[in-house]
Amino acid sequence: MNPALAPDAAVEFATEIADRLARPDGADLPSDEPWWHQSLAHGAPGVALLHIELAAAGIRPFVRAHQWLAIVASKPVTAGASTGQFYGAPAVARVFAGAAAVRPGTYRSTLMSLVRQIAADAHDRVDKAHARMDAGTLPLMAEFDTIRGLSGLGAYLLHHDPDGTALRAVLGALVRLTQSVMIEGETLPGWWTPTGPTGRVEDKFPGGHGNFGLAHGICGPLALLAHALRRGIVVDGQREAVETICAWLDFWRIDTPTGRRWPYMITKDETRSTTAHVQHSGANRRPSWCYGTAGVARTLHLAALALGDTARRQVAEDALIGAVTDPAQDALVSDASLCHGYAGLARITALAAVDTTGPAAVQLHALSNEMQRRARAQPVPEGPGLLEGAAGIGLAALAAVTEPSTGWDTCLLII
Secondary structure (H helix, E strand, O other), X not given: OOOOOOHHHHHHHHHHHHHHOOOOOOOOOOOOOOOHXXXXXXXXXXXXXXXXXXXXXXXXXXXXXXHHHHHHOOOOOOOOOOOEOOEOHHHHHHHHHHHHHHOOOOOHHHHHHHHHHHHHHHHHHHHHHHHHHHOOOOOOHHHHOOOOOHHHHHHHHHHHOOOOHHHHHHHHHHHHHOOOEXXXXXXXXXXXXXXXXXXXXXXXXXXXXXXXXOOOOOHHHHHHHHHHHHOOOOOOOHHHHHHHHHHHHHHHOEEEOOEEEOOOEEEHHHHHOOOOOOOOOOOOOXXXXXXXXXXXXXXXXXXXXXXXXXXXXXXXXXXXHHHHHOHHHHOOOOOOOOOOXXXXXXXXXXXXXXXXXXXXXXXXXXXXXXXXXXXXXXXXXXXXXXXOOHHHHHHHHHHOOOOOOOOHHHHHOOO
């Protein structure tokens, strides 16, 4: 608990959101959509997690959570290559794992079958990644990122199947991803993608792009590799892979009078420019979880902690504090969401505060309180989901005053 935050305000805010979403048959919910029951990002699983957390805290009855869990389990769950930790089997498994953490012994059979499926899918996707690397071609973001790729699957496995073979297979593939490749006579990082950030070939990104984002870029693999390293789950080359990604982030860091920043992405032309390290796309954008300096800084913070690198940890803390105190960057934040709004910034700064000491910890705690205040001042979105909707905002508010019982925030790879 953060004693500087008024618990009653945070709990009241989270409860108001949950009460709006008390019934899974609400008229305004997209319950007829085929993704509804298995989308953690936008659908019923995220709402279920909010109700589970409120039940764990003794604030609302578990029966509400059970009603939402029934919706999650009401239809067949997608498995295979089209899933990710925010959709399909990994998303459904995460919410049932959260329920099982609060009600031990329940939902066991459902959860175990999902875990076996996720592990099998992870091995299959790792095999495909190695085959692609053997062929010397570039990856799509969906191969390795947090939202759809191996980093997201690894985030689930790290917390729910850490002793299985699938997690180590994922880590091995991500380590290999950090090896540079030669494409048409140019050396590129192994995570360079041949498309634009939309996942499609775009005229604005001839030759593809290098993506920094925690949601879709190299910060997802870095965060997972760092988390595993901190927990003593290590494969060959893992530490070196963390150092390789950190060196790339060091090179592209932008030092300004108002703080350190990172771009959202870079183009191939920018990699060829002698001034690329100061002039490239995405330098002046919102400092969010999905893309932007806050997410990058927290990831670098985790890497520094894993490596025992005090100087790099200081850089990351300064960058994070600068990102959320810079008026120019704050002016670009326009909503309360986890993905790209104040709730995400509140959770990032709170977790960074826990991982440090001294004046930085005090300042980060204070900034987390301020980000929560700003989140509560924004309109609550109509969408109910975790990443961009009401459930995620409610979960972040509750997490400010009580430790999450479900571990829901591990899906963001910030803890």
